Amino acid sequence: MNKIVAEETDNKVTQLRKGILELAVMASLHRRSHYGYSLIRSLAGPGSFEIKEGTIYPILARLSREGLVRSEWVESSQGPPRKYYELTAAGRTACESLQAEFRRLVQLVESAAGGSAPQPGPRSNKKIAIRRKENE
Amino acid sequence: MNNHFPPAAEKIISDYLEKLRALLKGMSETDQQEILAEIRSHVYESFTSDGEGDEIDRALRALKRLGEPAEVVSSRVGASVTRLGKKKKSILYILAGSLIVIFAAPLGMGGLGLAAGLLACLAGLLVVYFATAVVFVVSGFLCALIGLITIISPDFFLEINRWAGEAVFQFGPFQNHPQVAGLLTLIIAMMLAALGLLMLWSGKHIWRGLRFVFHLILGKIRSLFSRGYKAG
Numbered sequence: 001m002n003k004i005v006a007e008e009t010d011n012k013v014t015q016l017r018k019g020i021l022e023l024a025v026m027a028s029l030h031r032r033s034h035y036g037y038s039l040i041r042s043l044a045g046p047g048s049f050e051i052k053e054g055t056i057y058p059i060l061a062r063l064s065r066e067g068l069v070r071s072e073w074v075e076s077s078q079g080p081p082r083k084y085y086e087l088t089a090a091g092r093t094a095c096e097s098l099q100a101e102f103r104r105l106v107q108l109v110e111s112a113a114g115g116s117a118p119q120p121g122p123r124s125n126k127k128i129a130i131r132r133k134e135n136e
Numbered sequence: 137m138n139n140h141f142p143p144a145a146e147k148i149i150s151d152y153l154e155k156l157r158a159l160l161k162g163m164s165e166t167d168q169q170e171i172l173a174e175i176r177s178h179v180y181e182s183f184t185s186d187g188e189g190d191e192i193d194r195a196l197r198a199l200k201r202l203g204e205p206a207e208v209v210s211s212r213v214g215a216s217v218t219r220l221g222k223k224k225k226s227i228l229y230i231l232a233g234s235l236i237v238i239f240a241a242p243l244g245m246g247g248l249g250l251a252a253g254l255l256a257c258l259a260g261l262l263v264v265y266f267a268t269a270v271v272f273v274v275s276g277f278l279c280a281l282i283g284l285i286t287i288i289s290p291d292f293f294l295e296i297n298r299w300a301g302e303a304v305f306q307f308g309p310f311q312n313h314p315q316v317a318g319l320l321t322l323i324i325a326m327m328l329a330a331l332g333l334l335m336l337w338s339g340k341h342i343w344r345g346l347r348f349v350f351h352l353i354l355g356k357i358r359s360l361f362s363r364g365y366k367a368g
Contacts, residue, residue, distance in 0.1 A: 035177070036174060036178045037177075037178050052201070052203030053182070053203065055208075057175070057178075079140045079177070080140055080173065080177040081177060
């Protein structure tokens with residue numbers, strides 16, 4: 001039974017990480033342009049979790065298809081050319097709004113776990129109003 | 137492509153990239169080359185930043201950190217498959233164009249007629265095959281019904297003969313043993329129906345095989361065209 005619970009928890013953690021990884025990639029590109037390997041290095045560090053390096057390429061490809069990042073090949077003096085990625089203007093806007101949403105979600109989880117109560121934003125007010133209307 | 141790795145490491149990394157290339161089938165050659173170049177560049181960075189062990193160990197560790205080829209291309213393969221799905225609508229146009237190029241250009245309109253005739257012949261054979269299978273199944277079950285009735289009530293058909301005033305149903309050498317005739321009819325009918333069902337079941341595989349051959353030929357035609365463009 002414990003094994004099943006542990007597996008389910010692992011799946012949830014994987015799903016959570018997938019969503020957050022995309023945001024982390026965008027946040028890192030918001031600071032400066034990166035090629036694949038340097039992006040991985042920027043994500044490594046205290047508080048990071050272990051990921052297969054190759055998983056960032058599907059994310060970059062998806063962001064590129066959505067027009068949130070652009071890329072260009074740059075010659076390297078030490079080896080093969082590197083493909084640099086940077087956020088487009090739409091990517092910057094999306095990244096900032098996703099980061100704001102992420103902070104709200106972290107606050108929500110912390111308050112649910114017994115931390116400080118979150119300040120209700122305009123979106124949460126709207127939802128409460130709709131629910132009240134339905135109850136009436 | 138320049139070899140940036142020592143020979144032994146180059147072999148390991150080339151094998152990995154070949155696996156990756158196999159997963160990228162369906163994408164344009166340019167896209168494939170770009171993805172492979174990017175992954176190669178990544179492996180190089182990872183390989184050179186790892187100073188422990190010999191070159192084989194370093195190459196293997198770099199690929200392990202990168203992950204399985206399927207993980208590296210998962211999203212891109214999905215997109216290319218979607219693009220292929222959109223392209224499928226134009227398959228008939230591509231086929232028609234290819235037939236014109238292959239047959240009509242060198243052989244004149246007579247050649248195109250020959251190609252159309254061959255395709256019609258193939259389609260006709262397929263129709264005949266499936267029609268035969270259906271006939272086998274239907275007649276098999278009908279004969280099995282007749283066989284069953286003969287076994288259960290042998291007088292039923294004799295009554296029909298009497299009512300018609302002539303021998304509509306005859307049991308041949310089993311005239312005096314209609315139940316034996318019924319049993320034989322039942323066995324043969326079941327075999328016929330089974331054969332029909334087998335034909336229908338295997339028809340699915342024949343259809344898949346034909347589709348495979350069709351796609352193979354189409355792929356060859358495409359590669360011929362793309363080579364022609366590059367040469368041009």
